[in-house]
Amino acid sequence: MPSYALLVVCSAILMFPLYVTVVFSLHPLTEFLKEDAPSLWPSFWQWDNYFASGEGVSDTPVGRYLFNSFVVSAVITLAQLITATLSAYAFAFLKFPGRNVLFIVFLATMMVPLEVSIIPNFQTMQWLDAHFTEQAWLSWTQIRWIDGYPGLVAPFLATGFGTFLLRQYFMTIPRELLDAAEMDGYGHLRTLLYVVVPLGRGALATLAIFAFLQAWNQYLWPLLVTNDPNMRTVQIGIAAEAANISRINVAFAGTIMAFLPMLLLVVAFQRYLVRGLFGGSVKG
Amino acid sequence: MSAAAPARRLLPRPVREFLVALPFLLPSMVLFGAFVFYPLGKSVYLGFFISNPFRTRQIYVGFEQYRDVLASSDFVSTLVVTGTFTLYTVVPALAIGTFLAIIANQKLPGIVIFRTIFSSTLAASVAISAVLWLVLLHPSIGVLNDMLGAVGIPAVNWLDDGGWAVGERATGWDLFAAWFIDPNWALISVSLATVWMNIGLFTIIVLAGLQTIPDELYESARIDGAGRWSEFWHVTLPMLSPTLFFASVVGMIFAFQSFGQIQILTQGGPADASNVLLYSIYQTGFEPPFRVGAASVQALALFVIMLGLTLAQFRLVGGKVFYR
Numbered sequence: 077m078p079s080y081a082l083l084v085v086c087s088a089i090l091m092f093p094l095y096v097t098v099v100f101s102l103h104p105l106t107e108f109l110k111e112d113a114p115s116l117w118p119s120f121w122q123w124d125n126y127f128a129s130g131e132g133v134s135d136t137p138v139g140r141y142l143f144n145s146f147v148v149s150a151v152i153t154l155a156q157l158i159t160a161t162l163s164a165y166a167f168a169f170l171k172f173p174g175r176n177v178l179f180i181v182f183l184a185t186m187m188v189p190l191e192v193s194i195i196p197n198f199q200t201m202q203w204l205d206a207h208f209t210e211q212a213w214l215s216w217t218q219i220r221w222i223d224g225y226p227g228l229v230a231p232f233l234a235t236g237f238g239t240f241l242l243r244q245y246f247m248t249i250p251r252e253l254l255d256a257a258e259m260d261g262y263g264h265l266r267t268l269l270y271v272v273v274p275l276g277r278g279a280l281a282t283l284a285i286f287a288f289l290q291a292w293n294q295y296l297w298p299l300l301v302t303n304d305p306n307m308r309t310v311q312i313g314i315a316a317e318a319a320n321i322s323r324i325n326v327a328f329a330g331t332i333m334a335f336l337p338m339l340l341l342v343v344a345f346q347r348y349l350v351r352g353l354f355g356g357s358v359k360g
Numbered sequence: 361m362s363a364a365a366p367a368r369r370l371l372p373r374p375v376r377e378f379l380v381a382l383p384f385l386l387p388s389m390v391l392f393g394a395f396v397f398y399p400l401g402k403s404v405y406l407g408f409f410i411s412n413p414f415r416t417r418q419i420y421v422g423f424e425q426y427r428d429v430l431a432s433s434d435f436v437s438t439l440v441v442t443g444t445f446t447l448y449t450v451v452p453a454l455a456i457g458t459f460l461a462i463i464a465n466q467k468l469p470g471i472v473i474f475r476t477i478f479s480s481t482l483a484a485s486v487a488i489s490a491v492l493w494l495v496l497l498h499p500s501i502g503v504l505n506d507m508l509g510a511v512g513i514p515a516v517n518w519l520d521d522g523g524w525a526v527g528e529r530a531t532g533w534d535l536f537a538a539w540f541i542d543p544n545w546a547l548i549s550v551s552l553a554t555v556w557m558n559i560g561l562f563t564i565i566v567l568a569g570l571q572t573i574p575d576e577l578y579e580s581a582r583i584d585g586a587g588r589w590s591e592f593w594h595v596t597l598p599m600l601s602p603t604l605f606f607a608s609v610v611g612m613i614f615a616f617q618s619f620g621q622i623q624i625l626t627q628g629g630p631a632d633a634s635n636v637l638l639y640s641i642y643q644t645g646f647e648p649p650f651r652v653g654a655a656s657v658q659a660l661a662l663f664v665i666m667l668g669l670t671l672a673q674f675r676l677v678g679g680k681v682f683y684r
Contacts, residue, residue: 082463087477090460093492093556096503100495113506159387166384172377178385185396187670191617191638192663193399195406195645195656200394234391264380293485295620296638300646311487315624318491324501331491335484342483342560343476350568353561 094335101125101328108324125329137305138330141313145334147225148298148309149291152232156287157280160238165268167239168246169254179243185236190297198300201227223304232291238283241352245279246272282352285345292338310334400663406656412649421653429657434632434640438658441525441547442616442636444539448551449558449618450611454604456555457562462596464563465570475567482560486553486620493553494625519626521545522633546626546634553621558614562607569603570596606676613669616662637662 100108102118102125166172167179190197205221221227249272257267273280298309308316314334317327342349371379407426409418429435460478464471484492496504497518505515523545524530524538577595586594619638622628628635628643635643637658645655 079463079466079468083471083474086460086463087474090478090481090556090559093489093496096495097492100501108501113503114501116503159391162384163388166381170377170381170384172381173374174378175381182388182392183674185392187667188396188400188663189617189666190395191619191641192659192666193396193403194641195652195659196399196402197395198646199402199652200399231391231395234388234395236392239388264384289483293487295486295623296642299620299623311485311620314491315487315620318494318624328491328495331488335488338483338485339480342480346476346479346564349482350564353565353568 097328098332101325101332103325105322105325108321122325125325126333137308138310138313138317138326138333140306141308141310141330142333144225144228144307145292145310148228149288151225151229152291153284153287155229155233156235156238157284159234160242160283161268161273161276161280163234163239164242164246165264165272167243168249169267169272170264182236182239185234186240190231194296194300197231197297201230201301221301223302223307225307227301228298228307228309229291231297235283235287238287241283242276242279245276249275278348278351281345282348285341285348286352289338289341403656403659403663406653407660409653411652425653426657429654430661435658435661437525437632438635438637438640440535441632441634444544445547445551445554445618445634445636446612446615448548449554449615450608452551453555453558453562453611454608457559457607458566458600458604460559460563461566461570462592465567475563478563479560479567481557482564484557484560486557486618487624489553489557490621490624493549493556493621497549497552497625516545518545518549520630522547522630525633526631544633546630550618550622550625550634553625554615554618557621558611562611565607565610566600566603569600573599602676606673609669609673609676613666613673616665616669637665 096116099116099118100114102121102123103114104120104122107114107119163182167175167182201221205224205227208221219226221230253271253275254267257271262270293311294309295311295315298312302308302312305313305316310330311334314327314330317323317330320327408420408422410421410425411418464475464478481489494502496502499517499519502518504518509515521544523542524535525544525547530538573596577599578591581591581595616636617638618636619642622634622636622639623642626634628639641655641658641662644651644658
């Protein structure tokens with residue numbers, strides 16, 4: 077029994093900030109404007125902060141922020157799955173001159189985090205924005221490099237980590253299966269699609285979860301390449317809303333709504349996450 | 361794709377193999393070139409120039425800017441703050457994560473629920489954990505001061521008290537003493553949000569490490585009459601040390617990449633008390649007067665530090681981090 081008591085107390089302490097934020101997200105605004113501190117128990121259960129039209133999350137820009145984050149994260153995840161599967165296939169199954177050197181170059185990209193190169197990358201976006209948005213066929217709002225989806229996703233479409241992860245996994249696929257595919261007259265593309273990808277589902281799922289979680293939780297890059305509130309991701313959006321006391325209960329509701337999808341993702345796919353954390357070296 | 365095409369037969373074998381592999385590698389190579397390697401070279405280049413705010417004029421100054429920036433007292437103070445922040449985030453998160461992993465490693469019905477709760481903060485982004493902690497530390501609506509007040513602890517000006525980091529800086533042992541006498545609450549606030557966020561990850565890593573320790577070691581320790589503490593000191597900790605080392609390197613990498621929680625909670629203030637290296641790069645390069653060259657030099661310094669840490673991490677993953 078004392079074991080459970082300790083576990084429960086630790087859980088309660090750890091979850092306390094989350095609990096308070098949930099309570100705050102259900103308070104009416106007046107609760108924050110009065111003299112004493114806001115109550116730690118929902119005084120009024122104002123679900124309107126989440127759902128009401130005109131004042132809740134769904135009608136503030138938070139809905140739009142969530143949508144932007146979803147689009148950006150989905151595109152990054154899909155692109156990383158494609159680019160990493162292709163390059164991992166080459167590194168795992170093809171023989172070509174310079175393979176080892178190139179693989180080291182791919183690994184080396186992991187040592188240059190985006191944080192280091194924000195300045196030149198931002199300049200690249202400015203340059204692209206100046207040269208490739210004026211043309212009529214690209215001129216609708218979303219297709220912009222500053223304040224647009226392309227700029228938000230561009231630096232994250234390829235992944236050294238993902239290539240490494242998938243290659244490690246592909247190498248465990250029995251050689252005979254690939255030989256059999258070749259005997260059946262499969263080309264590389266068909267082997268990739270019908271043999272390697274189905275067998276590598278687990279590794280692909282691991283990469284997908286990492287990519288989505290990372291993309292959804294990004295802060296610095298979206299802050300740099302968006303000025304237009306309509307193009308903000310949810311992370312930037314809730315930070316901006318939290319600075320605005322006149323709507324702070326809705327900001328807290330937005331925070332919970334930004335957190336929940338990732339919480340569910342992590343809880344549901346923890347197995348895959350653990351595997352990915354150690355670059356495929358531990359079988360979860 | 362078809363290797364049998366007669367035209368391809370005419371090419372030498374290595375060239376043919378390379379042409380087959382190229383389409384698979386090209387998408388990643390182009391993207392890495394444009395967003396990883398080119399920016400690195402561009403940063404070195406930008407460091408040679410001083411420009412006016414609208415970048416209409418650039419003056420070549422060579423290595424002078426590198427020398428000026430890296431030797432400036434601002435840079436040194438940023439490094440002190442970053443180092444302190446690293447210490448404040450890695451050590452507590454590691455200690456708490458280890459503790460939680462150990463109590464979640466018991467064989468009890470329903471233990472999975474607690475493992476899930478303990479690791480759940482991994483899902484939180486920097487923005488989310490910053491807002492969650494704003495709820496506790498906010499000067500007017502924050503609840504922590506009220507709770508401390510209820511047990512007789514005086515209120516702390518969490519986000520606005522830079523303590524030792526404001527004004528004349530002490531050095532050496534005096535600085536160390538000042539950490540305790542005049543705490544930098546702004547940096548501690550930012551660290552609290554970061555520690556909370558990292559606890560989940562560290563719990564997962566340590567749990568994975570714990571599960572690689574063979575049960576026989578514990579059995580023989582018990583036969584030797586070891587109690588819980590001596591079991592921890594003589595079996596768990598030594599067997600866990602590579603894992604803990606790995607986790608602390610990951611924590612250091614995170615610390616040097618920290619930005620969002622600082623921007624949301626303190627904006628680097630008061631008076632640069634919580635201005636870590638990455639935040640300083642942002643301020644120098646993206647706020648007026650847009651000293652892009654100086655920011656690039658700082659970014660390269662960050663790169664060198666990160667490079668060292670990542671290499672250490674690779675060593676650990678490649679080597680025997682986990683006894684199995």
